[in-house]
Amino acid sequence: MKIIRLTPDATGIVAWPTLSVAKKSVVTIGSFDGMHLGHQAVIRRVTELAERHRALSAVILFDPRPSLVHGWAKMHDGAEPGEDVIDADALTGADERIRIMRAMGVDYVLVVRYTLAFAAKSYRFFLGQMVGRLGMRTLVLGQDAAMGAGRAGDVKAIRTLAEGLGVFELDVVDDRGPGYVRIPAVIEPHMPSGHGEPADPLAGLSKAELRAWTKRHNTRLNRVWSSTNVRYLLSQGRIVDANAILGRAHAVDGVVVHGEERGRTIGFPTANLGDAIEGYLPVDGVYAGWLVDLGPAGEAHQGDEGGDEAFGRLDSRLAAGSPWRWPAAISIGTKPTFSEKTGRHERVVEAYAIADDWLDLYGHAVRVEFVGYLRPQIRFDGADELVNELRRNVEETKRLTAE
Missing domain, CATH: 3.40.50.620 (HUPs)
Structure with a gap:
């Protein structure tokens, strides 16, 4: 390729x-x-x-x-x-x-x-x-x-x-796929309150209930196979449905930076992504997925300068069974800090890689792939309660990634 x-140029001529x-x-x-x-x-x-x-x-x-x-x-x-x-x-x-x-x-x-x-x-x-x-x-x-x-x-x-x-x-x-679906005209992220992959809110509704939902959310028709629909699904935590349209696991890329290291103090050290994240972040919550080490940030760039060799190196790291990928429990949260680069509040992405040893990935470019939604962000009363919940998240992540 x-x-x-x-x-x-200034007049729009290429x-x-x-x-x-x-x-x-x-x-x-x-x-x-x-x-x-x-x-x-x-x-x-x-x-x-x-x-x-x-x-x-x-x-x-x-x-x-x-x-x-x-x-x-x-x-x-x-x-x-x-x-x-x-x-x-x-x-x-x-x-x-x-x-x-x-x-x-x-x-x-x-x-x-x-x-x-x-x-x-x-x-x-x-x-x-x-x-x-x-x-x-x-x-x-x-x-x-x-x-x-x-x-x-x-x-x-x-x-x-x-x-x-x-x-x-x-x-x-014909790139429309299964047809059309109704999506709110303005997509507002909504963190599911329950545990596990959220269901389609329209499933099982009567015609009257569907009309009421459509009116309440000011919806419009969109193709099922559309970027807008994928964004909507991710904004509702519906990872499985979004991945079905993508034909692969949705992912974001970033560079690992030093965080507050609170996870390390309770035995769950995480890779924290910097604020320059590439890719659409799902709604806040905890997810099961994968963490992939793409190599030191300067060397991981795949652009046209590296040609087929760079693409091949990236493909090998992303491949199933690669020694550079690990199952991961992923947390996404929002800070009150406003970013002028995105026009939104800053988001925090932390991935706990389920590996035999601690991974020193500081300064590395990584990819975080999402497999399923686990639970909403919850405030815990103490460290013991948090650790027990994180252990459950790890076991669920192992199960979902094994599937």
């Missing part, structure tokens, strides 16, 4: 590279946040058609996510987010999306820095660039895709354009 990073003078390309476009099963269906179709037509497979990946850029501009008098702004709503970082695309056999990923000037270009102009510069013979999109200024380039409009020009084809993939 080859990764090319592109930044539009200096697109020539991928090949001999081969056409099959292209798809989007932010692909989470790389869930719907995204995977689209990418799989790209590589399938590229192989069939002996063409190159290419993904144009927007980073940062368009919703972050437009939302930030709305809240900051038209300014765009700087590179130091953390996208707390992104399910996965761009590098992780690229890693998954590489595993699926994509030839090129063109990472385009999404700007307001770039967004203002019409979909006709954009597609003309794809045909003229990238040699696009086929554009692959999901059912609800839209692009260009005002998102005017929906599937219907692009199909009409493709048929009229006759220079490229449009291939639409």
Whole structure:
């Protein structure tokens, strides 16, 4: 795989590279946040058609996510987010999306820095660039895709354009999965009060009860296979349902820093992640999952500089049975400190790795993978009560990760 990073100029023009003078390309476009099963269906179709037509497979990946850029501009008098702004709503970082695309056999990923000037270009102009510069013979999109200024380039409009020009084809993939689900228009994290994986609150409701719930929460229809739905499920502690849509365990990345070391004093030393966490944090609570050591922070970076060797090294550490991964009981909490980089209160992530020996991971990049919800955050009366509960959490984590 080859990764090319592109930044539009002040007018929104991108200096697109020539991928090949001999081969056409099959292209798809989007932010692909989470790389869930719907995204995977689209990418799989790209590589399938590229192989069939002996063409190159290419993904144009927007980073940062368009919703972050437009939302930030709305809240900051038209300014765009700087590179130091953390996208707390992104399910996965761009590098992780690229890693998954590489595993699926994509030839090129063109990472385009999404700007307001770039967004203002019409979909006709954009597609003309794809045909003229990238040699696009086929554009692959999901059912609800839209692009260009005002998102005017929906599937219907692009199909009409493709048929009229006759220079490229449009291939639409059904990426909706099991259909649609109702989600509150404003997603508010809610920590489940009970122990164990929370159930779907809509399961078993009568039609009248469902209508009442829908009205009370001001819901709207979303695809089941959507990044929005995954965020909603994680915000409610529904890890199993979120993982089913992702096709893998949801995860966040961070660097281990020194904490208050209270866990060590009671026999449960934890790896504490710094505040620069990449990936969407589920609601506060205690979870079962995995802790993966990605290596010293400076060496663990997988970007395009390291190429296939760096991706291969990361894949080996993440693989099942890897000596760098351990079952872990994971705690997430919220501090009253406000972070300007995320626009939210700071979150605390601590992972107790179930290992034979204490792991010295300070300064290491780690990945925390979530398998299931264990319990809400609880205030205990004393150390003995806390230790007994942590022991129960460890046993439950062993059971869930063994499954």
